[in-house]
Amino acid sequence: MARPKSEDKRNAILDAATRVFAERGLTAAPTSEISKQAGVAEGTLFTYFKTKDDLLNALYREIKLELADAMMSGFPRRKSVRIRLRHVWDGYVNWGVANREKRKVLAQLNVSGMLSKESIEAGSAPFVEMQNTIRDAIERHLLRKGLPIELISKTMAAFAEATMDLIVLKPAMANKYREGGFEIYWAGIARK
Amino acid sequence: MARPKSEDKRNAILDAATRVFAERGLTAAPTSEISKQAGVAEGTLFTYFKTKDDLLNALYREIKLELADAMMSGFPRRKSVRIRLRHVWDGYVNWGVANREKRKVLAQLNVSGMLSKESIEAGSAPFVEMQNTIRDAIERHLLRKGLPIELISKTMAAFAEATMDLIVLKPAMANKYREGGFEIYWAGIARK
Amino acid sequence: MARPKSEDKRNAILDAATRVFAERGLTAAPTSEISKQAGVAEGTLFTYFKTKDDLLNALYREIKLELADAMMSGFPRRKSVRIRLRHVWDGYVNWGVANREKRKVLAQLNVSGMLSKESIEAGSAPFVEMQNTIRDAIERHLLRKGLPIELISKTMAAFAEATMDLIVLKPAMANKYREGGFEIYWAGIARK
Amino acid sequence: MARPKSEDKRNAILDAATRVFAERGLTAAPTSEISKQAGVAEGTLFTYFKTKDDLLNALYREIKLELADAMMSGFPRRKSVRIRLRHVWDGYVNWGVANREKRKVLAQLNVSGMLSKESIEAGSAPFVEMQNTIRDAIERHLLRKGLPIELISKTMAAFAEATMDLIVLKPAMANKYREGGFEIYWAGIARK
DNA sequence: GATGAATGAGCCTTCATTCAT
DNA sequence: AATGAATGAAGGCTCATTCAT
Numbered sequence: 001m002a003r004p005k006s007e008d009k010r011n012a013i014l015d016a017a018t019r020v021f022a023e024r025g026l027t028a029a030p031t032s033e034i035s036k037q038a039g040v041a042e043g044t045l046f047t048y049f050k051t052k053d054d055l056l057n058a059l060y061r062e063i064k065l066e067l068a069d070a071m072m073s074g075f076p077r078r079k080s081v082r083i084r085l086r087h088v089w090d091g092y093v094n095w096g097v098a099n100r101e102k103r104k105v106l107a108q109l110n111v112s113g114m115l116s117k118e119s120i121e122a123g124s125a126p127f128v129e130m131q132n133t134i135r136d137a138i139e140r141h142l143l144r145k146g147l148p149i150e151l152i153s154k155t156m157a158a159f160a161e162a163t164m165d166l167i168v169l170k171p172a173m174a175n176k177y178r179e180g181g182f183e184i185y186w187a188g189i190a191r192k
Numbered sequence: 193m194a195r196p197k198s199e200d201k202r203n204a205i206l207d208a209a210t211r212v213f214a215e216r217g218l219t220a221a222p223t224s225e226i227s228k229q230a231g232v233a234e235g236t237l238f239t240y241f242k243t244k245d246d247l248l249n250a251l252y253r254e255i256k257l258e259l260a261d262a263m264m265s266g267f268p269r270r271k272s273v274r275i276r277l278r279h280v281w282d283g284y285v286n287w288g289v290a291n292r293e294k295r296k297v298l299a300q301l302n303v304s305g306m307l308s309k310e311s312i313e314a315g316s317a318p319f320v321e322m323q324n325t326i327r328d329a330i331e332r333h334l335l336r337k338g339l340p341i342e343l344i345s346k347t348m349a350a351f352a353e354a355t356m357d358l359i360v361l362k363p364a365m366a367n368k369y370r371e372g373g374f375e376i377y378w379a380g381i382a383r384k
Numbered sequence: 385m386a387r388p389k390s391e392d393k394r395n396a397i398l399d400a401a402t403r404v405f406a407e408r409g410l411t412a413a414p415t416s417e418i419s420k421q422a423g424v425a426e427g428t429l430f431t432y433f434k435t436k437d438d439l440l441n442a443l444y445r446e447i448k449l450e451l452a453d454a455m456m457s458g459f460p461r462r463k464s465v466r467i468r469l470r471h472v473w474d475g476y477v478n479w480g481v482a483n484r485e486k487r488k489v490l491a492q493l494n495v496s497g498m499l500s501k502e503s504i505e506a507g508s509a510p511f512v513e514m515q516n517t518i519r520d521a522i523e524r525h526l527l528r529k530g531l532p533i534e535l536i537s538k539t540m541a542a543f544a545e546a547t548m549d550l551i552v553l554k555p556a557m558a559n560k561y562r563e564g565g566f567e568i569y570w571a572g573i574a575r576k
Numbered sequence: 577m578a579r580p581k582s583e584d585k586r587n588a589i590l591d592a593a594t595r596v597f598a599e600r601g602l603t604a605a606p607t608s609e610i611s612k613q614a615g616v617a618e619g620t621l622f623t624y625f626k627t628k629d630d631l632l633n634a635l636y637r638e639i640k641l642e643l644a645d646a647m648m649s650g651f652p653r654r655k656s657v658r659i660r661l662r663h664v665w666d667g668y669v670n671w672g673v674a675n676r677e678k679r680k681v682l683a684q685l686n687v688s689g690m691l692s693k694e695s696i697e698a699g700s701a702p703f704v705e706m707q708n709t710i711r712d713a714i715e716r717h718l719l720r721k722g723l724p725i726e727l728i729s730k731t732m733a734a735f736a737e738a739t740m741d742l743i744v745l746k747p748a749m750a751n752k753y754r755e756g757g758f759e760i761y762w763a764g765i766a767r768k
Numbered sequence: 769g770a771t772g773a774a775t776g777a778g779c780c781t782t783c784a785t786t787c788a789t
Numbered sequence: 790a791a792t793g794a795a796t797g798a799a800g801g802c803t804c805a806t807t808c809a810t
Binding site: 005009040042043044047 | 770
Binding site: 028107113148150151155157159162163169177180181184187192 | 217218300303338342346349353354355358361368373378
């Protein structure tokens, strides 16, 4: 083909989408506004993403990948469960605080009902290692007994989200909140 | 003289709105669909709620009130902090599981940015007694020291939400999840 | 690159608007009817004119410009005041009779309260030379003394309008009415 | 019938209609606003006037009648043509200046295209005596020869309107404008 | 591939009119 | 007769998507 699709343009659209979706909400945000902020023509957006839904799904995967990187890179495979969990906890919280718009959009996407099964699977794939850690911890009886595994990971996310909200409200307390948040969480799940 | 505004119709609209909003999302849901499902003419919706925004706010208050009732009625004022928290926890979780659509809509409303300051205040008013409980518990050193109060209440909600999600996924495990969820939470915040 | 906005389409819309506004009135005329008569899609109207108000203002300017051309082109700068006034009088009357719809729409626009200050200014700009003529005539005492200048120009318009109404009613009398109308007017304002 | 229609209510509606139509325009004015300002229920308006169109026509006749009274009462049947014309001129101008809203509404009604033939006839009936005066004057060669009779009366109205506009703009000049306006008019039509 | 004009379905809201009370 | 809730057609405008250039 004469001109190849430009990675730059694709990214510009994704970035603009993040901004616009964060500000106006998924459905309320017009694709025209996104293309304008991305500096491309209205029609161009649709050569990179066939429909608005496609854009939504692509953005979801993109953000999830970035988040996975923030949480899982440098994962201390050999260290204790507590340290491993603390690693992903910090990664999550720090990323979320530093990327407010992406976090907001991610939250919206999660409840939008517009994500395809494939996107959801693709989005959770990079986190297997963490799932394994938890499974491992349970098997080795490091956690309170009787706790369903799903509850462990699900609540960690919920917990971290609550923590981030507070940090955003009082940034000066960031360390205290991040620390305290994990404390509650760990005290809750760990064996006495 | 003249037909009085019918409480029934108002409720029918609110109910239909809950259903339609839950299914299609706040912005994507057409008011025409709501009125149709409520069994009234399109225009009638607007004699009960001046704008779609008004409807949103009214629905928010309605749901919050119902939730408050579920959580706070029979609040064991004289019992221990643990029992009191457990009471609201159970009320919250049971209500959320029994009212999936309302819970979903509430979640959407909370992040919609379309609620007025008044609605938000009105929605949180019925929960003061619970806030007081937590404050009281902190003052009496029943909880782990150093925990910011906001973290306590915020995480309880986040936690309960996570728990409900799991129960919805595996209803047979309801009791286990509800119990286990509170255990983690309490173990996390309580003094050792 | 891309289709350029078509001057033809813009004119088609303006023409259709003239027809529809003349027939149904400014507010009663649906934009959908205008676009249909212009042979474009409903949405297209709004790529040429952002709002119905915009369309109104653009139409006003367009018509005023055309009218100015009809009245002021060939203005006999060097001839007597009477001849100069007669020139614009004839231009006005002839244009009005030949452009009934435009005249009607112009009248409606003038009393609509929907014109912006800018439009009004732009619309009166091309007529300065005529204003100057009157001012000049007064200063040179060619007109009856004591007549306020505003009355001179305002009544000329009112007068011409009345004349046109009559011509429209009895076209065969056109010359007589146009002649007679100016006679009354001139006899009214000129020095004895 | 149990309760007879109240003349007071009818008048209240007509008054309110005048106000609302003057302010918002004929089509833009909602009947609900009129009934509200009249202090009656929305439905009540329709027991007094079957449709909005009916209201418009009734209002037209009402205003025309009032105007006729202002112009024709005390008509100096025996005095000179000039004095008779001056009488109606003064009546018209004074009424128009004192009743700005009614004048505005009348102007709107006149160009609305919503008046029935009957209303138009009924509205012009009270002015026959004035028409006769003009006819009489022409027959007695008091006016410039060759002037079509329609032009005489039509331009008087147009002229008076222009005069009123100016008085409204500069009320302090009222006498001068009213006087000067008639002067131009009379000088225009009278035999030299 | 890039552009942005063209399209038309769809949405919220208004409003004249009807009708139950 | 009076009231005002109920009705549903209609209108201005937006927006995802297509398509001519």
